[in-house]
Amino acid sequence: MKHPHLYKKIVASLCLGLACHASFAADSALDLSVPAASASPKSFMLASNDSGVPAANVAPAAAAEFSEPWMSGDKLHQYMGWTTLALVAATALSAPGEGCEGAACANAPVQPRQTNGAHAKFAKAAAFMAAATVTSGLIDHWDDFHVEDGFTDPDNLHAMLGTAGALMMMYAVNKSANSTVPVSHAGIAELGGVAMAVAIKLTW
Amino acid sequence: MLKKFKIIALLSSALFLANSALAGETTADWLLSFERMKNFKPVTDKTYAKECGECHFAYPAGLLPSASWEKLLNATALKNHFGDNAEMDAATLERVLDYATNNAAEKSWYKRARKIANSDQTPLRITELRYIKRVHEEIPAKMIKDNKDVKSLSMCNACHTQAAKGVFDSDTVNIPNFPDYN
Numbered sequence: 001m002k003h004p005h006l007y008k009k010i011v012a013s014l015c016l017g018l019a020c021h022a023s024f025a026a027d028s029a030l031d032l033s034v035p036a037a038s039a040s041p042k043s044f045m046l047a048s049n050d051s052g053v054p055a056a057n058v059a060p061a062a063a064a065e066f067s068e069p070w071m072s073g074d075k076l077h078q079y080m081g082w083t084t085l086a087l088v089a090a091t092a093l094s095a096p097g098e099g100c101e102g103a104a105c106a107n108a109p110v111q112p113r114q115t116n117g118a119h120a121k122f123a124k125a126a127a128f129m130a131a132a133t134v135t136s137g138l139i140d141h142w143d144d145f146h147v148e149d150g151f152t153d154p155d156n157l158h159a160m161l162g163t164a165g166a167l168m169m170m171y172a173v174n175k176s177a178n179s180t181v182p183v184s185h186a187g188i189a190e191l192g193g194v195a196m197a198v199a200i201k202l203t204w
Numbered sequence: 205m206l207k208k209f210k211i212i213a214l215l216s217s218a219l220f221l222a223n224s225a226l227a228g229e230t231t232a233d234w235l236l237s238f239e240r241m242k243n244f245k246p247v248t249d250k251t252y253a254k255e256c257g258e259c260h261f262a263y264p265a266g267l268l269p270s271a272s273w274e275k276l277l278n279a280t281a282l283k284n285h286f287g288d289n290a291e292m293d294a295a296t297l298e299r300v301l302d303y304a305t306n307n308a309a310e311k312s313w314y315k316r317a318r319k320i321a322n323s324d325q326t327p328l329r330i331t332e333l334r335y336i337k338r339v340h341e342e343i344p345a346k347m348i349k350d351n352k353d354v355k356s357l358s359m360c361n362a363c364h365t366q367a368a369k370g371v372f373d374s375d376t377v378n379i380p381n382f383p384d385y386n
Contacts, residue, residue, distance in 0.1 A: 066365045066378040074375055146338075153322055154315045203315055204240060 073140035080133040081162075081200050087126035088169070088193040094119040095186065113182060120177070123189070127173045130166035130196060137162060154202045161199035168192030234313035241314045246370035249303040255292055256300070261361045263330060264370050265307035266317030271326040273304040286329075316372065331357045343379075353380035 069075075096119060114120065137159065144155040151157070172189035176182075234241060244264035247253045256262040265273070275281060277300060282290045292300070305311075310321035316335075323334050330336055340348075340357060348354050354362045361367040366376045379385045 066376075068375045072375050074373065143339075149319070149322060154318055201235075203242060 073136065077133060077136045077140050080129060080136055081196070084126060084129040084133050084196055085193070085200070087122055087129055088189075088196065091119060091122040091126050092190070092193070094122055113180070115177060123169075123173050123176075126193075127166070127169040130162075130169050130192070134163050134166045158199045158203045161195045161202070165192040165195030165199060168195065231313070243316050243372050244314050244370040245307055245312055245317070246368065249299075251296060251299045252303045255296060259288070259290065261359065261367065263360065264317075265304045266309050266312040266314050266370075267320065267330045267336075268304075268308060268333075269310050269321055269326050270305040270308035272328060273301065273308055275326070275328055277301040277304055314370070329358075347379050347382050347385070351379070351381055 094117075096114065096117075141155070141159075145159050146153070146156070149156055168188050169192040172185040172192065175188075176185045244266040247262050247264055252265075253262045268276075276285075277297065279291065279294075279297065282292065282297070308321075309317040312318065312321070319335050320333055325333055327333060336357075348357055360372070363377050363379045364372050365378050366373075377385065
């Protein structure tokens with residue numbers, strides 16, 4: 001196997017594609033045919049207190065027996081977000097020592113740099129999962145983002161913080177992976193993890 | 205450098221938490237709670253549930269801002285409540301109004317209620333809210349108005365199977381006569 005990483009990337013891409021497809025499947029099952037009478041912009045929105053139904057006199061129809069689908073785009077996005085946080089925690093817990101700063105480095109023993117240990121693997125998995133989570137969110141919840149709702153809208157904040165968190169994690173992984181000497185990357189990675197956690201809390 | 209980034213991360217987190225804590229009385233409850241607050245707080249007041257639920261679905265109070273509830277729930281307005289007389293005695297009305305305004309959209313930490321509060325609208329009808337219109341705008345008339353088991357967008361619980369629990373997620377939608385919607 002001449003290029004083992006190439007195969008890994010292909011498999012990862014396929015997994016991401018499958019995940020995105022799963023989150024999109026619900027939409028493809030929807031019957032989007034619109035009767036001619038309801039094709040105009042106004043007609044679908046019967047905001048129907050005005051539709052001639054005297055709301056106060058009509059007993060609400062009882063919802064039929066119904067069980068939620070075991071998997072959906074929304075659920076997939078949720079599970080991926082939790083998995084990202086779990087991987088972030090595993091990355092933090094598996095981090096090697098604190099390193100050294102300033103004058104203390106002069107006396108510090110030179111350690112061989114590990115770039116393929118548990119910490120690096122967890123970090124790469126966390127960054128990948130964060131990117132996949134953002135992707136699935138953009139696909140499944142695209143209609144929930146509206147600029148007109150402003151900066152304080154919880155869905156807009158969720159999207160911005162989640163995306164920023166994923167980017168910070170990827171930056172931290174890239175910074176460390178492409179360096180021949182130990183570099184400070186924990187702060188930005190931790191900030192990314194916190195941004196992800198806050199993003200989840202905002203819409204939990 | 206490592207410590208510097210950690211300090212920045214911790215300060216940013218602390219700043220965010222402090223800012224949230226100053227935003228309202230229930231912020232700490234929201235922040236420390238693991239309870240899902242994605243939708244609306246379900247109706248918890250028996251009087252509100254009984255008085256409103258006698259004629260229609262007892263809508264979670266977070267579906268409207270308090271200014272809307274005040275316009276709706278007063279003796280004059282209830283004499284003609286969307287075409288019906290929904291009068292109630294003064295004590296009951298006060299209790300219902302208190303519950304509705306104390307749990308109105310702008311006083312709730314539930315996500316969908318916050319979205320409604322952010323819209324700065326105070327309509328009389330829930331269906332006039334921009335957010336409610338937007339999330340239903342792609343549903344054709346045949347599924348609501350022309351659906352004999354729904355008839356109106358105001359019949360939340362006809363399709364939202366967990367509306368009574370305040371849950372309006374798309375996964376819980378079951379449009380009568382259109383089983384494949386989801």
